[in-house]
Amino acid sequence: MPRKAQPLTDYVIRTLKPAKDQVGWKNVTDGGCKGLTLRMAPKGEKIWVVRVEVNGKRTWQPIGGYPSTSLTDAREKAKSYAASARDGLSPTELNARQRAETMTVATAHAEYIEAMRLALRASTISLKVAMVRDHVIGPMGKRLIRTVRRADVVDVVGSVAAKGFTVQANRVFSEVMALLRWCEQKGYVDGVPSARKKDVRAAAGAKKENSRRRVLSDAEIAATWNAAADLGDLTGDFLRLLMLTGQRRDEVRLMTWNEVDMDAKLWVIPKSRYKTGSQTNMDHSVPLSPQVIDILRTRWTEGATGYVLAGREPDKPFNGAASAVRRLRKTLGDKADFTLHDIRRTLRTGLSRLGVDEATAEMVIGHVPQGIVAVYDCHDRMEERRAALVRWAEYVERLVASLAEAGQR
Numbered sequence: 001m002p003r004k005a006q007p008l009t010d011y012v013i014r015t016l017k018p019a020k021d022q023v024g025w026k027n028v029t030d031g032g033c034k035g036l037t038l039r040m041a042p043k044g045e046k047i048w049v050v051r052v053e054v055n056g057k058r059t060w061q062p063i064g065g066y067p068s069t070s071l072t073d074a075r076e077k078a079k080s081y082a083a084s085a086r087d088g089l090s091p092t093e094l095n096a097r098q099r100a101e102t103m104t105v106a107t108a109h110a111e112y113i114e115a116m117r118l119a120l121r122a123s124t125i126s127l128k129v130a131m132v133r134d135h136v137i138g139p140m141g142k143r144l145i146r147t148v149r150r151a152d153v154v155d156v157v158g159s160v161a162a163k164g165f166t167v168q169a170n171r172v173f174s175e176v177m178a179l180l181r182w183c184e185q186k187g188y189v190d191g192v193p194s195a196r197k198k199d200v201r202a203a204a205g206a207k208k209e210n211s212r213r214r215v216l217s218d219a220e221i222a223a224t225w226n227a228a229a230d231l232g233d234l235t236g237d238f239l240r241l242l243m244l245t246g247q248r249r250d251e252v253r254l255m256t257w258n259e260v261d262m263d264a265k266l267w268v269i270p271k272s273r274y275k276t277g278s279q280t281n282m283d284h285s286v287p288l289s290p291q292v293i294d295i296l297r298t299r300w301t302e303g304a305t306g307y308v309l310a311g312r313e314p315d316k317p318f319n320g321a322a323s324a325v326r327r328l329r330k331t332l333g334d335k336a337d338f339t340l341h342d343i344r345r346t347l348r349t350g351l352s353r354l355g356v357d358e359a360t361a362e363m364v365i366g367h368v369p370q371g372i373v374a375v376y377d378c379h380d381r382m383e384e385r386r387a388a389l390v391r392w393a394e395y396v397e398r399l400v401a402s403l404a405e406a407g408q409r
Contacts, residue, residue, distance in 0.1 A: 004031060005029040005030065005031035006031045007030060007031045007032030008028070008030045008031070008032060008038065008071060009071070010070070010071055013038065013046065013066060013067075013071060014067075016028065016038075016040060016046070017044065018040055018041070018042050018043070018044055022042045023042065024042070025039045025040065025041055025042075026039070026040045027039055027040075028040065030071075030074075030075070032075065033050075033074075033075040033078050033079065034078075034082065035050045035051040035052060035078060035082060036048065036049075036050050036074060036075060036078040037049050037050070037051070038066065045065070046065065046066040047062060047063075047064070047065050047066070048062070048063035048064055048065070048066060048069055048074040048077075048078075049061060049062050049063060050063055050074075050077070050078040050081055050082070052081050052082055052085040052090075053085060054085045054090045059090075061081055063077045063078065064077075092187070097187065099188065100144075100145065100146045100183075100187070100188040100189065101144075101146075102144070103144065103145050103146070103188055104141060104142050104143060104144060104145065105136065105137075105140050105141050105142070105143050105144075105145050105148065105179075106137050106141035106142065107145075108145040108179060108183055108188060109132050109136070109137075109179055112178075112179050112182050112183070113125060113128060113129060115182070116128075121273065121274075122273075123250060128175060131168070131171060131172060131175060132172075132175060135156065135159070135160050135168070135172050136156055136172065136175075136176060139155065139156055139159060140152055140156060145180075145183055145188055145189060146188065146189050146190070148180065148189075148193065149193055150193040150194065152193075153173065153176055153177070153193060156172060156176065157169045157170075157172055157173045157176075160172050177192070180192045180193065212339070212341070212342065212345070213345075214337070214338050214339070214342040214345070215342065215345055215346045215349045216338055216342065216343065216346040218399050219399075219403070220332075220336070220338070221243070221346065221396060221399050222396075222399040222400045222402070222403040223332055223403070224239065224243065224328065224332070224336075224343075225240065225243065225396060225399075225400050226400065226403070227328055227331045227332055228240050228243075228328075230331060231324065231327050231328070231331070233298075234309060234311075234318055234320070235318075235320055235323070235324045235327065237295050237298075237299065237309060238252060238253065238309055238318055238320075238321070238324060239324055239328070239343075240295060241255075241292065241295060241309075242340060242343050242344070243343055243346075243347070243396060244289060244291055244292050244295075244389070244392070244393050244396065245267070245286055245288075245292060245347075245389070246343075246344050246347035246348060246364060246365045246389075246392075247269070247286060247344070247365070247366070248341075248344065248366075249321050249340045249341070250273075251269055251273070251274065252309070253309060253317055253318050253319075253321060254273060254307065254317050255267065255269075255307065255308040255309065256305075256306060256307055256308060257300070257304045257305055257306065257307075257308055258305065260288075260296065260308065262293065262296065262297075262300065265287065265288045265289075265290075265293055265386075266285055266286070266287060266288060267285070267286040267287075267288055268283050268284070268285050268286075269283060269284045269285075269286065269366075270283050271283050271284070274366065284366045285380070285382065285385075286364075286385075286389075287382065287385050287386035287389055288389075289386075289389045289390045289392075289393035290390070290393070291393040291396075291397065292389075292393070296308065321340060324340075325339065325340060344365060347364075347365070347392060348361060348362075348364075348365050350392055350395065351364060351388055351391075351392060354388075354391050354392065354395060356384075356388040356391070357384075359381065360381050360384040360385055360388055361388065363380075363381050363385055364385050364388055364389060
């Protein structure tokens with residue numbers, strides 16, 4: 001008959017030492033609490049765990065380290081886990097319910113943001129944090145997350161719409177609902193309020209956010225290219241690189257010399273700062289046309305490091321994207337109502353007009369393949385992408401030349 005374990009005491013635990021030849025963890029059962037065990041590492045670290053059975057499945061649940069978690073606290077926690085297990089509630093679910101008792105909306109969103117950091121770009125995370133800080137934390141940041149109801153969501157979205165930020169109201173709604181769905185998955189709330197975007201939008205007076213379809217005309221492309229030359233070398237190069245590569249604003253703005261291979265005429269944007277990098281787990285390669293190489297050569301010196309478009313201080317990137325748009329509009333007049341992202345859309349549309357196949361055009365701007373294509377088509381189309389961007393750069397050159405000829409007549 002096995003010897004019955006004796007109840008542990010604080011003195012026994014304090015004086016418990018690992019054996020000289022100990023390899024791996026040593027388990028010391030507490031006879032004073034069913035299922036409670038103290039695990040000791042070869043170097044002396046001590047951790048409490050408890051064995052529980054939930055719906056016929058046994059598992060070991062960590063409780064905490066000793067002495068930060070005392071013997072008394074460990075026994076109380078073990079008993080609560082055992083009691084909840086008899087009701088079919090796992091330790092993880094119990095922990096979530098207990099946290100939810102005091103978890104506020106602000107605390108929940110901070111935890112949600114930390115969980116999303118690996119999946120989203122830093123710029124996206126910053127936008128989420130700022131949006132919630134500006135529109136959600138004030139009216140309901142101190143509310144318990146488990147008490148949030150549909151009316152609360154409508155009130156928050158409505159207050160944003162009432163300020164005239166109708167598009168932002170839609171985004172606030174999406175963020176709050178994403179937070180609540182995540183909290184439901186974590187067990188912090190029992191369910192998500194049945195609030196649909198169109199219902200909340202109707203109640204709050206927010207407008208539907210329509211996708212932009214603005215594309216620059218041929219004349220606008222040529223005019224923008226010429227205007228860039230009058231905005232200074234830094235701003236001009238930024239705008240022309242946008243026009244020739246079709247990459248996103250921050251991807252161009254934050255380009256570094258270690259990403260550029262001048263000999264191979266290739267720019268490799270690391271997945272860590274590429275919008276879809278977390279989805280593909282791959283870097284994004286951009287073949288560079290001769291026109292792009294010409295721009296880069298004017299900025300490149302032997303052994304160059306840091307940002308290609310460095311600001312006034314060499315270790316800081318160009319930060320005048322918003323100013324570039326304002327100055328363009330001042331130069332081109334009120335008809336220049338396009339955004340920097342519209343330039344990217346213009347390139348993508350232009351590739352279609354030039355006869356570039358859809359798969360290649362989508363890969364040029366870094367869109368992730370969908371469905372069965374993503375599974376079975378592994379061809380990187382690098383040569384096709386290079387040819388497409390060369391054709392586009394030559395097309396822009398022809399537009400600029402045509403505009404110059406027209407002006408001379």
